[in-house]
Amino acid sequence: MSKQLFMNLAQAAVRYRETLPRLPVGVSASRDELLSLVNTTLPDEGEAPEIALQTLIAGVEKGLIQSGSPRYFGFVVGGATPVSVAADWLTSIWNQNAQVYTTSPAASIIEDVVAQWLLELLGLPQTASVGFVTGTQMANFTALTTARNVMLQKHGWDIDGNGLSGAPPLNIICGECCHATIHSAVRLMGLGTKHVRSIQADGEGRMQVAAFRQTLETCEGPTIVCVQAGNVNTGAFDPLADIIALAKKHHAWVHVDGAFGLWAAVSPRFKHLVAGVGEADSWATDAHKWLNVPYDSGMVIVRSPEAHRQLKIARCAYAGPEDAAHRDGSQWVPENSRRARGFVLYAALRHLGKQGVQHLVENCCDLARAFAAELADLPHVRVLNQVVLNQVLWRVEPPGIADTDAFNASLVARLQQAGVCWMGTTQWHGQIALRISVSNWATTQADVRQSLESLASSIEKEYQCQRSLTGQ
């Protein structure tokens, strides 16, 4: 039996989680070094499971970014609460195929329950349909494909019979600062860049309403508008209510990319940011970001279940006949066989409750503000965004240094090397910026303080290094 294997695993897991807050957050080994730890020939004879597992752990340990650390501020990564990790283990242990009701009644029913909870939490129409996907990329793709089909059908085009060849031209409007996954979704849908109309954004990355109105007025035929709830750099929200109202008047479909920003709805302090969002036609969000469940977990939500259901008409004969009273999870997403992601969401939401989710979101936002306020007090540091949510953009603008971008790039490498915290860079208004995302349930003020100390010392060391290079 595999008892020893699972006991070893539990021990290794406990050890890892206990030491996680003290581990250096980044990775310092090179790719060659990491590869040399795992790159053996495939054995002819298999190993005992305990040995294979031990070899895996020893082989990859040095290459793990500690993205669950409370001082990991890169990308927008949640920390995976212990209960969600435990439920994720069970998901693997049970190994259900959440394809149709018959392959796992439990997975199907849990998806139904979690879907209702999520709609309530996020303030979205209770009658909307929810598909559980890998992440917001897939959610954007699924929603926009549904939108494409509906809008073309409305304009008299039989998309199922004819496909896209010869279809009426579609207009897709999005902000110039929309997430790259919107553009990827458009390509995956079989549409080219000439269909996309990018709307000028303001300094925070929000779509400008006047520019949007002007473009919308020139759009004839089927039109899809993509708005953003939470810019990945600044956390800023498009003016949702205004844009959605204008788009609706124009009979356009409105899709909301709310990978993390949609979760502002759970907080009385931040829900003004998503005012009007419930009037859209579809939404995309992640649970692996702000709900802090393990990768991967995203949701696609569509106002009209009938429209959503048209996404996949073909059905495997072996899946048996469709029955509206029994949810088939694969009907709402592109995948067929699929992981039962609902179990983790169920446990995570039960554990946190509404108040816990609210606290999680508010705590992250408060810490982001504290970070920004302290950063702004450091010499020559400029905070580049209004910190409306959990994202902080900043850079150092040192006097007397010609190449500020190079200084900041070198600084972030130094900071990552120090290992106390981890943040990455982005391009903002044509310049390099450092990006902080506070998205982890376990982050505290002490973590922010510790990170700021490391940051101040890294900046000082970077100055010294530059001075010694220029002989000043």
Ligand SMILES: Cc1ncc(COP(=O)(O)O)c(C=O)c1O
């Ligand atoms: C606004 C926005 N949309 C889409 C995505 C992509 O999400 P995922 O990586 O889960 O596909 C992100 C990721 O940070 C995001 O911030």
